[in-house]
């Protein structure tokens with residue numbers, strides 16, 4: 001679970017909360033991803049990103065019986081100006097979270113060849129409209 005106890009400067013705010021992501025992805029999936037709340041706006045304007053990496057993140061090291069896909073998926077949320085939080089949150093909830101959930105579901109089922117390289121998708125919001133970018137092939 002995220003280190004969300006860090007403080008942001010007053011003028012910045014995260015547009016999504018862990019609860020928003022839990023509602024979009026389901027509790028079990030949220031447990032299996034590596035969720036990261038950035039403290040600085042991304043220079044390229046990404047507000048929400050998802051990364052598939054071929055090797056599980058080292059931030060989980062339970063060993064034992066974790067599923068083989070455990071924490072291959074990292075979700076990042078970046079801050080926005082607090083004055084834009086409401087409109088950004090609405091846009092992401094409408095358009096980005098369903099895509100995020102579908103992307104992860106497809107990634108879990110992707111052919112092995114796909115899982116062996118890095119893939120990311122990220123979302124921007126401008127004037128309340130969501131756009132997305134892919135690096136690498138989207139799953140499925």
Ligand SMILES: [Zn+2]
Pocket residue numbers: 044046122123124132133
């Ligand atoms: Zn982009």
